[in-house]
Amino acid sequence: MVANQPTSASDPATLETALARKVKRLTSASGQLTVPCIPSLLDHYMEQFDRLLKALGQNFTPEEMQSLRQLVQRKLKEGYDTSPHSRLLFKYEPPDPTQGLTNGLKLTVVNEVLSMEKKYQRWLKSRKGPLFGSHPDAKLMDVVKFFDNPKTAPILDVGAGVGRNTLALARRGHPVDAVELTPEFAQIIAREAKAEQLPVRVIQSNILNPALQLPHNSYQLAVVAEVISHFRNNEDVRSLLLRMCEIVRPGGLLLLSTFLAAPGYEPDRRVRELAQVQWSYLMTRSEFNSVMAGLPLQILSDESVYEYERTHLPPEAWPPTGWFEHWSQGRDVFPIPKPPISLRWILCRNN
Template sequence: VTTSTVGEQYKSWVDTREPPLFGSHPDAKLIAIATKLGNPHQVRILDVGAGTGRNTLPLARLGYSVDAIELTPAFAEQLQASATAEKLPVTATQGDILDPLVRMKPARYQLAVAAEVISHFRDSDEVRLFLAKMCDSLCPGGVLLFSTFLAVGDYQPDALVRQVAQLSWSTLFTTQELAAAMEGLPLVQISDELVFEYERHHLPAGAWPPTPWFSSWATGRDVFPIANGRPPMELRWILCRRT
């Protein structure tokens, strides 16, 4: 799986699927974090993998200035057009966050978010590259919120499971691998929560589930299609503070 094929596949979503492609509401966890940061007009947010603006546009409507980076050109164009039409404080850029030539201004953001992004990465080296870039972009004291699939407990995924997970846009890591990716970076983990449970309890009733595919995907059933029991992987919200 390469980032280019991800972009191509998402392009086909634009052509074949009815919007909203990723849900009608922003992530509840993200909004909860943003509202704790003070006056929206004094907070700048970076949205990585912004899609068509499911999180970017609602944040901008609340008064936050948002810089969005999106891999898929059709998504980035649609996002910027929507923001321009509403005269929102949004700058959308098409690019791959893992590209060494894609750089954000240093120490610019109080909050960075990457929802449903790391699940496209191929290995923990890419996670570390992403985290290092976020450290460069965040102000000291700024926070980073991202979602990632983690193995449950002591489960150790084998090569076949990892391959299936990657092909299912559900790349997973162990907690030890995530810790190694963060080691030595100026990041302190604040919280670790189940995405499925948090969003189910905090999104408006009419907004749950965000999409028809979300529940199966977020609970790991795209990789482990079991009717009963709990798959040994789950999507987690990880919140970190930049020291």
């Protein structure tokens, strides 16, 4: 027998395992999975992450997955509490690029926080055409037809955007105060109003800001269109309505739009959180009645925004934007033909 002769493994399974190990060493993977910060979808997200990691040949221990779950749970809550437009970034890469996948993956979980103002600023840079439509809301213009003398019927436009309602009302002769949160939008309104010498005062502020001073019993009409859809809780809706009661004249009107659930439908936590992410803050009828309780507001009409605007806007103005039809029908939350939520026009008299 010759000493020190090299030995070789001829077992096919052993060779296959060795080959797979070598290929894994030569294989690298890095990437990012981005999801909205919706805390109630924690289980769903963890299933996604687990499938992704296993597809890359990574088998984390139960303890490691539990640690990852706790981190993801904390980041989802932090992001959602800060802004409903926050995103969770799940990043993965080899700890050592030269070792491929043999040394596992380095995981990073961080939040990308985006405020409503920042999102709208992006709209200005990335979107073409009128951001919210080229015509004023048909419901609003029908309501103001009942005012005999526009000059004596001042109006407050809350969340005025780039001024499609504000400017149309001012051209009709109404003195208009426009409250707008996004600075760039407020500047657009001010510039247009100045160019046309319209009776418009632009106020760059959050309507819920306690420091915002608005004249009491002053406005014949307050319009709050596509604003409550950005809210985060019913207490803020109540605060808004209380302020409107203070500043609208007795006998004056409040026109607002808000998403309401269909009778008998009770949205769960997932739906409510997704609705906020999709700018569709949602209340049930019972919740809306509670928000209105004790206020001197008499509801005069309650109508579908989608149906009213589709019926009364001129043909060239429909749809107002590429997103309006889906959004106003609740299909940004439920992408089905007949969602159990919708945007409603609520017209009230301040008694």
